[in-house]
Amino acid sequence: MNTRYFTLGLALAAALLAGRAHAQAAPADPAATPETKRLLSNLYKLREKGVMFGHQDDLAYGLTPEGQRWIGEPGRSDVKSVAGSYPAVFGWELGHVELDSARSLDAVPFAKIREYIKQVHAQGGVNTISWHLDNPHNGKSAWDTARTVQYILPGGPDHAKYVTYLDRLGNFLGTLKGAKGEAIPVIFRPFHEHTGSWFWWGEKNCTAAEYKQLYEFTINYLRNTKKLHNLLIGYSPSDVETPAHYLARYPGDGYVDVLGFDAYYSGDGSAYKKTMATNLPILAQVAREHRKLPALTETGFERLPTADWWTKTLLPIIADYKLSYVLVWRNGRPDHYYAPYPGQTSAADFKAFTQDKRVLLEKQVAPLKIYSKNL
Template structure:
């Protein structure tokens, strides 16, 4: 209880002006909604002294449960929801009633609203099926990005996909009819070779072009101004690697990368430290917010992974948030559930002074309400 109180006081002091030298930047969208501006400002205030913890599909399902009211594996272990909630737009492009992980979009919309009402932050990725050949997001048989550019044969189909996403995003509103701010992460892991928009099949200039078209279309054509844009890579070895497909400061609000711990924890720590060091420099140079949009260790077989492996590394850098991947089933999960071998260590991680979950984020009023 003492540790929780200390960490809560630290968050309060940080948020309300203790970092007086901070120079806050506006969102890249000149017409960003007031709520999005307030969120962006709040996340800048917190960065450097607090790192928000997130979990993908946290309240949609978990290990041995699905679509149950007031349910969360993270909350079941720590007593608090995460601060950041990840979601997916995938399958919306086909007018599906449910997303790629089986959450009905009607339910997903409710869960997004509930997270926002708690004072939490919502972020969306999009494992969009390949519009060029109707294969999955993991199809890498063609240079599909070139085919969906403005002069490509599949451009109109891609625009139809954007129209469907725009309609859905416009319906993410609070009780007053105001748009809920969203961290939107298009074309994630773009330096990897496993998605149709990735480095295996896509030239850097084409990726930049489709990124700019996508953001411009949503902002200018569809009049959506509640999106804060997240640029998220996979592995990289230098600043040049990280920025090779960067669309420009006018199209990005957050910079980050996705990284997972596999069997070799030492290599993971070395890779994490190297990439965070590069990321920190990029964020400083471009005046963006640094984050880790995806991270984790499947099955978490190490009982002390949270405080011995992860926490020491992330604590060395100025990060806004990190988000662990989903808890799909007993053989595929990235956050502990009650009884899981790393649960006790996860509670220690939760009690760390510089880690924020929902319980300490909510009182800060990050949306200015």
């Protein structure tokens, strides 16, 4: 064997692999900011270290050891109180920003959400945003199921109203600035759980073509009209049956950076385990083929009545998949929470879960400076 040519062959192969990895890490937005590019590239690399754990509204409110609510206490976090660190990923909800409201639909002041997003960025964590926007056709909630999308697309009678909604959303997103005035990168996840039909953008409430057109118009407007280039876009259906089903309403690689799905544990967990066994392989396949970042964008077990749910159910399910992050829902009320608080039944098991080397909290991620340098 000619060692010179063998060495050149290895170098070429390495270069091709590096090029492929670079292509995978390129944001869908060609004009993405440098910080946004670095974040996405580093999120790919972090998958080799483990899966980041996330919690919705983690800094905004939670529950005391007595099971009562705490709201807006500086530095407080149920995850931190139990595990000794903030989560690596923080979810925020912008529903009602489109109404020019002072508070989100979960009653968190938008001024505080802005502060929290800036805090997370400064600490080295990751922010992800959902948007349960009210129905722009009839003024009802996101959970209204009247046919709507056809009326708000370009040329529709409610299109101008929807554009107003986008202006208000974009104006808020445009205020997310770091210490040096840089736009803070966020994962923005619009029109989620669309394979269900409980939202007005759901599968039975609009055609696939209408959904795609709405998605494309929304992202194009935020990029081109509102000049927002700090958004990584998340696409996350609920339960699907096949890769074709997953992609049936996919707007295209030019509009998506993160692929995920939402699934919640209930009852004896049999449906959840079946959903995971079906959806995680589909997610892995589609993410690989489309060179996108895979994540479990929403999950959890309401009130966590099972003491060992974290290590015996969630961890084994996700262990074989190189997910970017797993986000559990909010601790909104004593009867509606998804992360443990001190003294809660699953608190000790959650601490063990977070101490597993495959699970990353902010304390593991922050020192890597994922916005300012490449890993």
